[in-house]
Amino acid sequence: MKLVNYRLKNDFSLNRIGIMRDDKVIDLSKGYAQMKLKENNLASIGVFPSDPDQFYSNGKAILEEAKKIDAFLQKEPPEYQYKKEEVVIGPPVPNPSKIICVGTNYAEHIAEMKGVVPDYPVLFAKFNNALIGPEDSIYKTDQTEKLDYEAELGVVIGQKASNVKQEDVFEYIAGYTIANDISARDLQKRTLQWLQGKSLDHTTPIGPYIVTVDDIPNPNQLNIKSYVNGEMRQSSNTKHQIFNIPHIVSFISELITLEPGDIILTGTPDGVGMGMNPPTYLKLGDKVRVEIEGIGMMENEVVAPRQ
Structure with a gap:
């Protein structure tokens, strides 16, 4: 199941949670109502959250209900579905309580950055101001001349997780998504702390949806690629x-209680602009595409911020 955050192009109200299927978006909360009416079960119709953040805050129980709606709507024609060109897709979780990133998690990337293989996962944070959707533009401000791309697998937490054992980690994951951890290398490297180069406004595309954990049985064996203007x-x-997914989630949960909807970015492989000879950074007009096996792709253009 592919969970998507969307709004209709001509409707600027709050975004809604949906399912992406065959390039169409199906509204989940309206699908829930359709299912209950079909069952003639109006007494238990209740309220199904339409807001994406509220949806994920309900944890695994709401994900199980979404699977039931999805199964129902595969048999019954959805009453509320929209063509992809009719909607705007936002970041799957618009306002996660935490965005935790793992640095230096691929040996060849460490080598190109002239780093040292760590004994423990290297963690840093991003904030919601950086998040953008899979079709939004990446902002390049005058503050940086060394804007770089980083293709990453994103993990979305499905239920509250604290001191989770590695063998139990997948029970706590809602699903997986694509992320591009855009980094201003000049700002990142001018101090020992990376934060200022990692959380610039409007710089971290995530999406295009969340593929639920049951549809990706082994996230530790997925091809991951990035392209700039069509060049791999x-x-x-x-x-x-x-550090693989079970190690990362377990490690973080021993330090920080993870909440439903929290996002973990799991590190990038080699091939970033800073590692090229000579270093090659993003410029205005560049288009960056990220692909991950089993999830899909997203592409974003680098632009100057709107005035």
Whole structure:
């Protein structure tokens, strides 16, 4: 199941949670009402959250209900579905309580950055101001001349997680998505802390949807690629991560209680602009595409911020 955050192009009200199927978006909360009416079960119709953030805050129980709606709508024609060109797709979780990123998690990327393989996962944070949707533009401000791309697998938490054992991690994951951890290298490297180069406004595309955990049985073996203006820059596989998904989620949960809807970015492979000879950074007009096996792709253009 592919969960998507969307709004109709001519409707600027709050975004809604939907299912993406065959390039169409199906409204989940309206599908829920359709299912209950079909069952002639109006007494238990209740309220199904339409807001994406509220949806994920309900944890695994709401994900199970979404699967039932999806199964129903595969048999019954959805009353509320829209062509992809009729909607605007936003970041799957618009306002996660936490965005936790893992740095230096592929050995070849560490080598190109002239780093050292860490003994423990290297963690840093992003904030919601950086998040954009899979079709939005990446902003390049005058503050940086070294804007770089980083293709990453994103993990979305499905239920509250604290001190989770590695063997139990997948029970706590809602699903997976694509992320591009755009980094201002000049700002990132001018101090020991990376934050200022990692959380610039409007710089972190995520999407195009969340593929639920049951549809990706092994996230530790997915091809991951990035392209700039059609030229392949990164090509690797998540099997090359130093710390895999169970290790990362378990490790973080021992330090920080993870909440439903929290996003973890799991690191990027080699091939980033800073590692090229000579270093080659993003410029205005560049289009960056990221692809991950089993999830899909997203492409974003680099533009100057709107005045």
